[in-house]
Amino acid sequence: MSPVGSAMNSALQSLLASQLGLSVASNNISNANTPGYSRQRLNVVPSDESGVQVLGVEALRDQLTTSRFNQQTSARSEQDMLQQGLQDIQSSFNDTQGTGLLSVITGFFNSFQTLSTNPTSMTNRETVKQAAVSLTNAFHAQAANLSSRQQYANQAVATDVDKINTLTNQISNLTKEIQTEEVSGQPENQLRDQRSELVRQLSEVVNVNELESNGNYELTLGNGRMLVFNGDSQNISVAAGANGLYKVQAGSQDITGEIGGGDLHAQLELRDQKIPSYISQLDQLAYEITQHVNTIHSAAYTLGGTTGVNFFDPLSSAAGSASGIAVNSTITSNTQNIAASQNGTDGDNSAAIAIGNLFSSPVFSGGSVTDQYGSLVFNIGNDVSNAKANFQEADALVTQLQNRIQSLSGVSIDEEAAQILQFQRAFQASSKVISAVDQMLQTTLAMVTTSA
């Protein structure tokens, strides 16, 4: 090719490359705030002959950092949910702000002390009955509250499983599209960004691993169970388990234990670990109060001189005691049946004193009744405080990784402005080359015309 023709050609290539560069910059700027977008760069090399050759448009992303980011996103979202769920529970055990069981437990045992000051007074007996009813009602309310939180977490498990299926379906569809489009050899940057964003959203729900090798794309649960393989996705489902709570299934296999991280794992932990542990501590407390009070009460004498009357309906075991604790109907219907006397005379207050003294005696499995209730409050407070600390730690890591990702893949407006300037100038320069070549050709043509 003649030097003039070659100059024309390379100027043309440069014009095209500059326009492409401008369009890449423009695309970057328009997506500067798009979540999950990775900035793109025009890759060019010097052409074999002369001029510039466009290799393609590359997206800048670091798969390793992205997958660490996804792991931490799972951890953060799990701790966030745990923290919120536990906060809700702790608000009903906030004795310093007037909620919780402390005041009714205190009131109950103090009412027996009051009864001891005048065991035949019907007013004092009524006080004992009212205090006992308040105590049982408070236990029932706390137990109902905890079990409704548990049901709430159970519903959330089903919702999370739906979310996972929706996301894995979208991811497999995108993968199918990406694989079809990329047959040409050019990376499908926009679709990959979209998929990356969906995987991040999925990571908030459950911990997943992404693996792309030899042209195959796999998305698995933490332990390797396949959720997406290329264009196919494996749906998971929920089914009611033996305890009435949902188990997570793949096909007919129970995979509840395989779930790690994310909102789903937080819901499972609240539902299967935290809440049951609080319920059982509450049950134990209600059970021991019932046992200890009944032991003294049934050996004592009522105002009519009867003995062997239980104060609370007897409970067979600790499980379910918080919701089952109830004052014996013989007592609620007639407060004369409250037994305050140990020797059978009406004015004896020994049994009332003995029951009142249970309040401070270390006969409960956790010390005194207050110690035992105090450790429940401590456990809940400590769980919230740990979840908070874990959340802050995971959040700091997520921030750090996000910064690293942003640093590589984020769009800098300043940088793009400089790019625009650069390509604009290159375009202007190439135009000048073309107009110079054109003038040269005209001059040549004029020479030909003159000589002819």
Add this chain to the structure above:
Amino acid sequence: MRITSGQNYEALMRSLQNIRDRMQQAQTEMTTGDKINQPSDDPAGAADLVRLTSAKSEIAQYTSNAAGGKDRLDYTDTVLGNVQTMVQRVISLGESSLGNLSNPSAYTTEMNGIRDQLVSTANSSYQGTYLFGGSVQNQTPYATQPDQSVTYQGNSALGVVQIGRSSTLQVQIPGNQIFSGSINVFSSVKKLSDAITAGDKTAIQTQLTNLQQYYDSVSSVRAQVGALSNQAQSAQSDLQSYELARSADQARIQNADLAQATTDFTQTETQLQAAIQAGAKISRVSLLDYLN
């Protein structure tokens, strides 16, 4: 490190969030005056507060028991004072009768009336319960029999109330330690009245000596009641000082350091202003401003 516009924005949002979080914490402490507003603020502190709160209500109950017990003891003392006045009157009637045995009914009528009064005094009740029946409450402590003798229907139980984890206060003295112990006041008065009617000076003297002894024995019971009342009094002031100590512990754990909270709040406020200004400046500076 390459810094992008997104990072600037993210960093701004994050620091604003952090500052607002700390401001809210300081603000809650300032408005409630409490350092622990929920158990997670300090789980161990919250558990301590549960124990302190329950200890305080326990102390309040013991205080109320002690106060009630003291009232009952003081009332008992008043009643025993009345008993002494009546016995004193019987003695002076008996002494007068010695010089004028010709008209016994001038003495015996009043004496028998006093005896009935003594029975009803021994059956006194306080807030609906008999003071001197021990723990028997379904019948009066003393009953007058058809033969005019007065019998004790109560028992020897000493009523106690709890005024501390391991301390109790005796709040009642059974009638068989007061009215029908070694000397039965009712039969002494009856015998004295009978002796006056019979004009038996020796018998009158014997009963007068008995009644004087009885009077002294009531004095010693009153001394015992007074000592118990003092015990109740000093228990109350002990309990009060326990309660103050518990309140101080509670305040130490629970109360926010207001000066600290206020300083924190002001400090975070300044930080917030600085962060907002920096954010506004950064987003205003762009290369685009210098290109045309």
